[in-house]
Amino acid sequence: MTTTTTTPRSVAPALALAIAGSEATGGAGAQADLKTFQELGVFGILSLTCIVSFDPADDWNHRFFPVPQDVQAAQLEAILADYPDELRAVKLGMQGSPETIRTTAEALRGHAWDHVVLDPVLICKGQEPGHALDTDQALKAELLPLATFTTPNHFETEQLSGMAVRTVEDLTAAARRIHEISGAAVLAKGGMHIEGLDAVDVFVDADHEEVLATPKIGDSGVSGAGCSLAAAVTAELAKGAEPVEAARRAKAFVTAGIAQAVEGRTPFAALWQGGLRETPEAGR
Numbered sequence: 001m002t003t004t005t006t007t008p009r010s011v012a013p014a015l016a017l018a019i020a021g022s023e024a025t026g027g028a029g030a031q032a033d034l035k036t037f038q039e040l041g042v043f044g045i046l047s048l049t050c051i052v053s054f055d056p057a058d059d060w061n062h063r064f065f066p067v068p069q070d071v072q073a074a075q076l077e078a079i080l081a082d083y084p085d086e087l088r089a090v091k092l093g094m095q096g097s098p099e100t101i102r103t104t105a106e107a108l109r110g111h112a113w114d115h116v117v118l119d120p121v122l123i124c125k126g127q128e129p130g131h132a133l134d135t136d137q138a139l140k141a142e143l144l145p146l147a148t149f150t151t152p153n154h155f156e157t158e159q160l161s162g163m164a165v166r167t168v169e170d171l172t173a174a175a176r177r178i179h180e181i182s183g184a185a186v187l188a189k190g191g192m193h194i195e196g197l198d199a200v201d202v203f204v205d206a207d208h209e210e211v212l213a214t215p216k217i218g219d220s221g222v223s224g225a226g227c228s229l230a231a232a233v234t235a236e237l238a239k240g241a242e243p244v245e246a247a248r249r250a251k252a253f254v255t256a257g258i259a260q261a262v263e264g265r266t267p268f269a270a271l272w273q274g275g276l277r278e279t280p281e282a283g284r
Helices: 029-039 069-082 098-109 129-146 154-161 168-182 225-238 243-259
Strands: 015-023 043-055 061-066 089-092 115-118 185-191 198-204 209-215
Touching: 015 029, 015 225, 029 043, 029 225, 043 069, 043 098, 069 098, 089 225, 098 129, 115 129, 115 225, 129 154, 129 168, 154 168, 154 185, 168 185, 168 198, 168 209, 185 225, 185 243, 198 243, 209 243, 225 243
Parallel strands: 015 043, 015 089, 089 115
Antiparallel strands: 043 061, 185 198, 198 209
16 A cells, blocks of 8 residues: 655645636636636636627627626625635626625725735626626726725726826826826736837836837737736736736746637637646657
8 A cells, every 4th residue: 555645835825816707718817817816826706797708600709697696695605704814915807787896895804915906997898888888887986095006097097187198108198197196006908009019017106117118929919818917917916016016927828828829619719827837849
């Protein structure tokens, strides 16, 4: 008879919570968050807010299903009771409704956080326009003031700053404005929307201002890039990185994932969270 022994860890892993929605095909949302946490060596925890499934019979448009508020509250109650001291970093993804935002905000205010990373998802295509507007307003009122770091995309940067963004200079000015409004560190994503050869993001906080640029890959967006960026920032912060360094590492993580995106039948590819792994060819 053989026995197997394991070597105990000398240091427990950092913990990170994602409060986010599920995207059934695995490219974005909570699936991307948990895969990103795992890739970056962080123990991932999830509170599910909603379920989004693409409809292959309707040009892959979104179908949106909210999680009931008592279920959302029960998830957060269990999580925060299990890790009252150890859990210090949280990533906020799609909330989906004003009611969910209020449930999330109440839970956040009842716990001590070092890092609250807000991916300010302002639009879900499966929602009615009026409901989406109510959700946007609730996010700005309830969650943005709690954030220590936020990662708006091009559209969200314009909405949160109230500024048009066409150039790197515009993106920088808008990031500054969001930082002034919220007090949070800001990683504003220009992505494919800024003309030029590079995909440009801008980091701004009280101590740093930095343009992060890498060559553009392809000519269309990749599902899960925004979710994975915010999750990577959260993971790096949970491990002790400074905000600007977390931004740099997250940018590298997402760039590698875009370069190795996964193609399916949807009109957009999905980011591969394992993009930074050594390829078999590299190991030969």
